[in-house]
Amino acid sequence: MSTGTIGATAGYRPGRTLTVWQEWRRQATRRRTQFALGFMILLPLIVLVAFQFDTGGDDDNGGGEFASLIDLATSGGLNFTLFTLFVSAGFLLTVVVALFCGDTVASEASWGSLRYLLAVPVPRARLLAVKLVVALGYSAVALILLASTALLLGTLRYGWSPLRSTVAAEIPAGEGLLRLLGILGYLAVGLLVVAGLAFLLSVLTDAPLGAVGGAVLLFILSSILDQITALGSIRSFLPTHYTDAWLGLLSTPVQSDDIVKGCISAVAYATLFWSLAFWRFTRKDVVS
Amino acid sequence: MKRAPRRTVCVMPAIRSARVRRALPAVVVASALLVAAAVWAAWPESQAYTTEEQVITVRSGPGGDEPVDLDTTLYLPTDRSGPVPAVLLAHGFGGTKESVRADAQDLAGLGYAVLAYTARGFGRSGGEIHLDSPDYEVRDAQRLLDWLATRPEVSEDADGDPKVGVVGGSYGGGLALMLAAQDQRVDAIVPMITWNDLARSFLPESAGANTVDGVFKKGWAGLFFGGSAGIGTDPICGRFARDVCEMYQRTATTGRATPEAVDLLRRSSPATVLDRIKAPTLLIQGESDTLFPLSEADANARGIAANGTPVRVAWFTGGHDGGQGPRSDRDRVRFLTGQWLDHYVKGEGEAPANSFTWSRVAGFDAMDRGLVTNGYSVDDYPGLSGTATERVPLAGPPQPIANPAGGNPAAISALPGGGDLASAASEVGGLIGDLPGQHAIFQSEPLAQAVDIVGAPTVSIRAASPTGEAVLFVKLYDVDESGAATLPGGIVAPVRLTGLPAEPAQARTVTVTLPAIVRRIEADHRLRVVVATSDQGYATPAEPTLYTVALGGDGITVPTVAGEPIPTTAVLWRWVLAGLIAAVLLGLVVVLLVVRRRQRRADSTIREEYAQTPLVVSRLRKEYADGFVAVSNVDFTVERGQVVGLLGPNGAGKTTTLRVLMGLTQPSGGEIYVFGHRLVPGSPVLSRLGALVEGPGFLPHLSGLDNLKAYWRATGRPEADARLDEAVEIAGLGDSIHRKVRKYSHGMKQRLAIAQAMLGQPELLVLDEPTDGLDPPQIAEMRRVLKRYATDGRAVLVSSHLLAEVEQTCTHAVVVNKGEIVASGPVEEIVGDSPSVRLDVSDVGAAEAVLQRLDGVRSVIGDGANGLVVDINGTARSEVVAELVRAGVGVDRVVPRRRLEDAFLSLVGDNSRGSGDR
Known part of the structure; x- marks a missing residue:
């Protein structure tokens, strides 16, 4: 540490600048953070209320074997949570993660406060690492808040019963909870792609909206391309190809092949994007 | 598909010329990329074979003198040196040589000359359907072997004896077996999903009755015989030979077979000729097959192996109901076929092991919604009775069940040939059709542990009937915890019992061999044996009758095989994932080590001559990425006690100089020393600087005071060093310091920014246009503050484009223009008269x-x-x-x-x- 402080003023240590906790508090005071996390609590509530309007109509939701997730949503707390995750996984969670990871550096740049942090000086790699850890932390909190609120509300309203799906036999509640945690874990890993992309854009641009929107747009583009079966095996390389692989955790025994591939894809993309972000940020001229 | 790329290539120049004329190069590039991508995606892999289509006229029939035209395609591998072994490829019932095209291409790719042909009675071939009759279809195939022997491209064992294997599924598989029995030139055969005894296949009976008393499988028979009727000139028989047609008509009309019908079907069955098969045989049978169940392959395997001929058996999850099965199954079947032919026909590779492989449905694929199967293997083929058996007790009272009049309504157990749909439906328990009053249930307790059923379970029942006869359907369900029942394979065991007593008490016990299945019954699931009176797929007595059925013994015997799982790529992927994570972590550690090492090696020397000088800028140059030179050559020094004004018009390079000074941008050349320490982005010596560059930068959602506190906390330095009160006083914001920065005016932010720069009383204060946005009294106040600040050995660097300001505030001035120093020195000297x-x-x-x-x-x-x-x-x-x-x-x-x-x-x-x- 001594080499890092040569020439510094008394009391300055690079390793003490901008700690994770400080960054956590910086972000916690923001409306954006509070709204996003608040919505994670609100969404299960809205869904729950919406289910109260159930008139018993027999709409076909499509989607094959897994469509029944909707029909089974009210069969218990676990299924309600599963449903909530099912409807959020595609878009909502993507947006939330893109928000946390895409806004973090770009917003500091747009406020001008990034200049002053770098002049402290907070070492650039440290600044980025702290920002990344906190953004991922908030993303995880959002995911956990969503799932735990859904589980709590669902269990209070529909009771504690085994996890049901049409692709597998009933899964006992205890194991069902484990499966649910597995699904949460896979969703978290899968969202690393968005986190990586948004974070990279956040470093590349000074416009927070550009970083968040850009990440979401690219994610949607990848999802659209993934629908085009004509692309054949190229699709396996799309970052969104394995987003639905967590459904494999609902069958008995668990189908883990695609989950493993999805993890590989997510980890590889996230590492690539983050490496590019660090490479770029530690070299770029901060001119905003 | 194959022509598509050529068309695309032709279109490309047209697109290009049109776009170029409109001068939209971006569109050209985009479309060129698209076209390139399309061509790349659709470009056929270089063909590994050539084809020759021709109609071959052969003579067959009982006398060998009836000519018939056979439509053939010969696939020849392109990269062959000399003659190659051949494969005769036969298609399934109702197909043509085109339906085996993919297989033919596959085999040609493996280096075989493949002769695919349309059997007589189908497609463009002539003749009538005789159901793989030894006199007709089999003899046709023999003549094709003759033809192959004349081809120079095909290698021979002896003159007129080509090296040849026969491959075919279903109808083609039956032909392979019959041909191998009739013609010893065949070197190896791979019959798939085919029959042993066609009579038994259409007239199954699972309690040991004669085939002539079998229960007519009308659903499949209708598809088999009726599906081809109406084609050709005869609306009743279509292209069927007269005797075959009449046999079917008679049987379907009465629902009962005659000995003649059985004889005719037997004539078309390998069962009678197995002892003559000397060609090594690979039998591949489907687990989802209600037409030719696993027991057919089992009978073939036993019959052929009895001669000492090498036989290998493999099961996959498809079949006549289940289709080709998922990819893992298809890959295994392809591998086994290639290995078999390579060794026994081509003479390459090790002798294939004798192991028996099978697969079991494990669930649904979440991605493509298909089935997922796991493969298993054991060293020897255990037959249908498993390597071990397990006895599961069943319980249930004697139950009366009604045979519906006319056999209708009837339970639906399977959709013949329903493909993936039927198999998927049975997998999720969607095809349950047991009708109330028509079936009896005998059920086990929940199993303590899972049972892997591989083979044919047996169960004993007793039945009583007032007519002395009964047709019953015995089936085995897997019932999960929630009560959902699944009929594995959708397959049932029909039995026809005769000589039954009217009184249940006198009924004797009969043992029913249930169809062979592959199924893992999970722990806590129950086994349920259902005895039903009707089934959609079978002909049942029309008379309404009331039977009574009871259990014959105390349970069901299920065969099990403990197989080794066949390793799949899944294991590989897991290793890839582990390797990737390890690589990422390792990479991270390496990067950290390199960074630390670089830090340690960083230039930490001090230029002694500058050690007491707050700032020395030497030959500074900054060229931006776009080539714009903002600062070309700037030298100046700030000594302790000085307030130095950096003066120049907008765009002179002042801000760029300050950016480099704050470590925000990398200089292209030259050096900056702060107290003798070379300054690079992130240098710790930056901590001795306080700065305001390019306007204030605050978190808008925090108050002014919180911003100052947050900033100071980010420095990680002791709170007492901040001298926050002094800074707040300098900002002079009064109570507004507690308002959110979002609501500040420009001047307020500017004052707060100056206060932030002064936090901790840095030894060198760098202010970029500090009076921007301030009113005259504030400007005057600021001047006093700055002058006072540059005491106690501290120094201030102020940039401005206003001469008056520099004149009134600074002790020294540096004038820059277009990135170069124009003048510098004490203000009195520069500004003086x-x-x-x-x-x-x-x-x-x-x-x-x-x-x-x-x-x-x-x-x-x-x-x-x-x-x-x-x-x-x-x-x-x-x-x-x-x-x-x-x-x-x-x-x-x-x-x-x-x-x-x-x-x-x-x-x-x-x-x-x-x-x-x-």
Whole structure:
């Protein structure tokens, strides 16, 4: 540490600048953070209320074997949570993660406060690492808040019963909870792609909206391309190809092949994007 | 598919020319990329074979003299050196040579000359369907072997004896077996999903009755025989041979077989000729097959192995109901086939192991919604009775069940040939059709542990019937915890019992062999045996009758096989994932180590001569990525106690210099030293600087005070060092310091930013345009603050484009323009009086004449209509004025000039547009 402080003023240590906790508090005071996390609590509530309007109509939701997730949503707390995750996984969670990871550096740049942090000086790699850890932390909190609120509300309203799906036999509640945690874990890993992309854009641009929107747009583009079966095996390389692989955790025994591939894809993309972000940020001229 | 790429290639130039004319290069590039991608995606892999289509006329029939045209395609591998072994590829019932095209391409790719042909009675081939009759279809195939032997491309074992294997599924599989029995030139066969005894297949009976008493499988028979009727000239028989057609008509009409019908079907069955098969046989059978169940392959395997001929058996999850099965199954079947042919036909590779492989449905694929299967293997084929058996007790009272009049309504157990749909439906328990009152249930307790059923379970029942006869359907369900029942494979065991007593008490026990299945019954699931009176797929007695059925023994015997799971790529992927994570972590550690090492090696030397100098900028140059040179060569020094003004017009390079000074941008050349330490982005010595560059930067959602606190916390330095109160006082925001920064005016933010820069009383304060947005009293206050600040050995660097400000605030000034230093030094020296003076006179001409005469005047330059700039050398200004007045020239104004003014004003005038503030 001594080499890092040569020439510094008394009391300055690079390793003490901008700690994770400080960054956590910086972000916690923001409306954006509070709204996003608040919505994670609100969404299960809205869904729950919406289910109260159930008139018993027999709409076909499509989607094959897994469509029944909707029909089974009210069969218990676990299924309600599963449903909530099912409807959020595609878009909502993507947006939330893109928000946390895409806004973090770009917003500091747009406020001008990034200049002053770098002049402290907070070492650039440290600044980025702290920002990344906190953004991922908030993303995880959002995911956990969503799932735990859904589980709590669902269990209070529909009771504690085994996890049901049409692709597998009933899964006992205890194991069902484990499966649910597995699904949460896979969703978290899968969202690393968005986190990586948004974070990279956040470093590349000074416009927070550009970083968040850009990440979401690219994610949607990848999802659209993934629908085009004509692309054949190229699709396996799309970052969104394995987003639905967590459904494999609902069958008995668990189908883990695609989950493993999805993890590989997510980890590889996230590492690539983050490496590019660090490479770029530690070299770029901060001119905003 | 194959022609598509060529078409795309032709289209490309057209697109290009059209777009170019419209001068939209971006569109051209985009479409070129798209076309390239399409071509790349659709480009056929270089064909590994050539094809020859021809109609071959062969002579067959009982006398060998009936000509028939067979439509054939010969696939020849392109990269062959000399003759290659051949494969005769036969198609399934209702197909043609085209339906086996993919298989033919596959085999040709493996280096075989593949002769695919359309069997007689189908497609463009002539003749009638005789159901793989030894006199017709089998003899046709023999003639094709003759034909192959004449081809120079095909290698031979002996003259007229080609090296040849026969591959085929279903109808083609039956042909392979029959041909191998009839023609010893066949070197190996791979019959798939085919029959052993066609009579038993259409007239199954699972309690040991004669085939003639079998229960007619009308659903499949209708598809098999009826599906081809109406084609051709005869609307009843279609292309079926007369005897076959009449046999079916009779049987389907009565629902009962005759001995003649059984004989005819037997004639088309390998069962009678198995002892003559000497060609090594690979039998592949489907687990989802209600037409030719696993027991057919089992009978073939036992019959052929009895001769000592090598036989291998493999099961996959498809079949006549389940299709080709998922990819893992298809890959396994392809591998096994290739291995078998390579060894026994081509003569390459090790002898295939004798192991028995099978697969089991494990669930649904979440991605493509298909089935997922796991493969298993054991060293030897155990047959249908497993390597071990398990007895599961069943319970249930004797139950009366009704045979519906006319056999309708009937339970639905399977959709014949339903493909993936049926198999998926049975997998999720969607095809349950047991009708109330028509079935009896005998069920086990929940199993304590999972049972892997591989083979045919047996169960004993007793039945009583007032007519002395009963047709019953016995089936085994897997019932999960929630009560959902699944019928594995959708397959049932029909039994026809005769000589039954009317009284249940007198009923004797019969053992029913249930169809062979592959199924894992999970722990806590139950086994349920259902005995039903009707089934959609079978012909049942039309008379309404009431039977009574009871369990014969105390349970069901299920065969099990403990197989080794066949390793799949899943394991590989897991290793890939582990490897990837390890690589990422390792990479991270390496990067951290490299960074730390680099930090340790970083230039930590101190330039002693600058150790007491707050700032030394030396030959600084900054060129941006776009080639714009913002700073080309800047040198200056800030000493302790100085307030140095960096003066220049907009775009002169002031801000860029300060950016480099704060470590925000990398200089392209030159050095900056702060107290002797070389300054690079992130240098710890930056902590001795306080700065305001390019305007304030605050978190808008925090109050001014919170912003200052948050900033100080981010420095990680002790709170007491901040001297927060002094900074707040300098900001002079009063109570507004507690309001959110979002609501601040520009001037308020500016003052807060200056206060932030002064937090911790840094030894060098760098302020970029500090008075921007301040009102005059605040500007005056700021001047005092800065002057006071540069005491105690501290120094201040202020940039400004206002001369007056620098003049009034600074002790020293550095004037830059276009990235270069124009002048520098103490302000008094720069700003002080110059020897020249500007005079406004009444008569410029006269004045000039007077001045030229004076000794102390070096030069006189006209400046405007009445103005003159006079360089006086030593002479007092008063004397010059006195001279002029004496000469009668009126002097309106005398303005002493200052050195800097000339230079700076001309710079600004020259450069007012700037070169872009970067």
